[in-house]
Amino acid sequence: MSPDSQKQLVVTTDVLVDGVHFSDVTTPPHSVGWRAIAANLSDLAAMGASPLAVTVGLALDGELSVDWVEQMYQGMSSILAEHNTAIVGGDICRSSVTTVSITALGQVSPKHIIRRSTAQPGELIVVTGDHGMSRGGLELLLNPSLGTNLPQQQRDIFLSAHQYPQPRLDLLRYLWEIMETTVITGMDSSDGLGDAVLQICASSGVGAQIQLSSLSSVSMISQWFSAEQALNWVLYGGEDFELVLCLAEEKAKKLVEIVGKEAKIIGKVVEEKSVILMDGNQQKSLNLAQSFQHFS
Amino acid sequence: MSPDSQKQLVVTTDVLVDGVHFSDVTTPPHSVGWRAIAANLSDLAAMGASPLAVTVGLALDGELSVDWVEQMYQGMSSILAEHNTAIVGGDICRSSVTTVSITALGQVSPKHIIRRSTAQPGELIVVTGDHGMSRGGLELLLNPSLGTNLPQQQRDIFLSAHQYPQPRLDLLRYLWEIMETTVITGMDSSDGLGDAVLQICASSGVGAQIQLSSLSSVSMISQWFSAEQALNWVLYGGEDFELVLCLAEEKAKKLVEIVGKEAKIIGKVVEEKSVILMDGNQQKSLNLAQSFQHFS
Incomplete structure (x- = not known):
């Protein structure tokens, strides 16, 4: 070698x-x-x-x-x-x-190394795909009585997310190109989307505001499972193996365009060192224990 | 890195x-x-x-x-x-x-890569240290009733061979120097001395003659354990983590001199594709099943 x-x-x-x-x-x-x-x-x-x-x-x-x-x-x-x-x-x-x-x-x-410690207030947070799908697949496999109203095609999407996840090596060439002119901070979401955001914030000494409305898989999963399950799986389910990336606004929008419809801007990096989930007027704080704090 | x-x-x-x-x-x-x-x-x-x-x-x-x-x-x-x-x-x-x-x-x-597949008939086979010691230590640990007549110092040598083996990275600089002018073939004896000789021979398409009298730890171990145990541990005990090396006669002698008294020439590489243990006039064949064939 x-x-x-x-x-x-x-x-x-x-x-x-x-x-x-x-x-x-x-x-x-x-x-x-x-x-x-x-x-x-x-x-x-x-x-x-x-x-x-x-x-x-x-x-x-x-x-x-x-x-x-x-x-x-x-x-x-x-x-x-x-x-x-x-x-x-x-x-x-x-x-x-x-x-x-x-x-x-x-x-x-x-020059192409992606670190967790370089996020700056003002940057946007991009996810390269849906979250909660792997955990949904796992739950369907563990509890065959779940999701009986799921169309077969949708069930297969959940199962495939769990059994055959795709690491996002396909995106590297785009990320490297953006990194010629801009820093990208990030990690993968193997331990959950919430964990990824929290770890990036802790390493970078920043906070984040996440827009619940931008987590499109929450409403999608809620069609077949409870809203609480949906949010829990999306934030804490893990093993979706997407990338969670922080970068300057213009580049973030360009990246989402390149990656296509599964990619989303889910929030922004802020100076205040807490991670807040914004749901209309209500705020939830995410904590490292991978469970919710009560609405504040 | x-x-x-x-x-x-x-x-x-x-x-x-x-x-x-x-x-x-x-x-x-x-x-x-x-x-x-x-x-x-x-x-x-x-x-x-x-x-x-x-x-x-x-x-x-x-x-x-x-x-x-x-x-x-x-x-x-x-x-x-x-x-x-x-x-x-x-x-x-x-x-x-x-x-x-x-x-x-x-x-x-x-140019310094040591392979298993390059041994040539006529080369000598060198071991960089004693064999059977790790297995002896293991047996002492498993069976406290064994070796009650062992001096404490000797017991500690066995135990240390098992619990704190030394990988022979210390020899690399000498091996690299020799490899400037000569090929060295070899592997370590982690799976046993017999296994190492057999694997080198199989990879190189050659055979070997091993002199029982050169396996000095056999007689040493026989002082406290049966002769059969001693030979078995030395050939098949494993985990001594010494190197088993094949190289031209002159260089082999030089290597043994450099490494010091634990190193030994134990035999030679031959054309005939079997591995023979020479015990005076008697020959044993070693086989891959890590047990003896009967005397032939």
Whole structure:
């Protein structure tokens, strides 16, 4: 492996445990492999880095079938092929609990590194896609009695969001172009949209105002689930693997135009160091415990 | 992280599972951390590569104490500090079985890469240290009734070999110097000395003759354990993390001189594709199943 000498090497690791991050009920083996890789590629995208290679460490329950393992590898291979990336190392051993550890290597030009700590008051906050969908898919898989009025096509969108998330490496070339002239701050929303906004604000020493009306998936999800579930999933569901980005107004609007209809401006960076969800006249504060504070 | 642009990036992964690779009985947490890192650094040494950085993926049993985790990190830090290497990424999650996944990144000049596939008949086989010691230490820890006649100092050598193995990164500068003029073929003995010789032979399309009399730890271990145990541990015990190297006669002798008394020439590479253990007039074949074939 020979990284570009002008670029910086970045590395990211994720550990997925059977019964915690996946299960027979929610994740067929092909999806386990896909999601494990997707999580790491999304970490790279969040840093502005393109993937170089991955390593795979497997601790496998001895009762798993060879078929299970093969399908999991196929899931890994499918998503890696989409991003021209190879498995360059690994280790397999036996355990009583199947555990999948992925380390991804990426590279990025120093001027294209996306950090969490550089957001400035006045910048707009852009999400590159819908949130709450992965969590919705998970809930549908865990509770088959849920969402019986869901059209099959819509159900498939939820399930696919959970089982086959797409890391936003496709956006890197646009982000790099914008970064020729402007700073972009951001991270991915793997731990939830609320968490991403809070972490960016904490790292940058700023606050944020999020417009509830701009979170279009809240009203969409509310068609089939309660409004409370919808808001909870959108803000705290996690694993949608979109990017949450802060950048100057003009560039933010340009980015949303390029990415297309799923991308939205959801709010703005402010000086006051709290994260406020604006719902008409009412304000909610988001906190790091991933639950709501009462309306203030 | 900015690797040297003239060097190749290499990467290695190891997964260690509680109850399989370590346990409360055999491995205090400090040693768990040390060994997990040692295994990966040894993989780098076996490729001729110096370490750049590691990532640590932890799936932790929720009943582990914070103290256990801190001590394990201290074990990692101790050995990493000795090799000027930092942890640059990681992930922690909960599991019912503690699993430690380490990925190490290293770099190596193309001309200094040690491969398994380049051994030539006529070359000598060098080991950089004693074998069977780690397995001996493990047995002493598992069976306190064993080796009651062992002097304490000797017992400590066995235990230390198991709990605090030393990856042979210290030898790289000598190996690189020799490789300016000669090919060195090799790997580490993490899966056993016998396995290393067999893998090198299989990759290189050659065979080997090993002199039992040159395996000095066999007679040493036989002082306190049975001769059969001694030979078994030396050939198949594993986790001694020494290097097993094939190189031209003159250079092999020079290497042994540089490394010092623990290093030994243990045999030679031959054209005939079998691995023979020479015991006076008798020959044993080693096989990949890590057990003896009967005397032929």
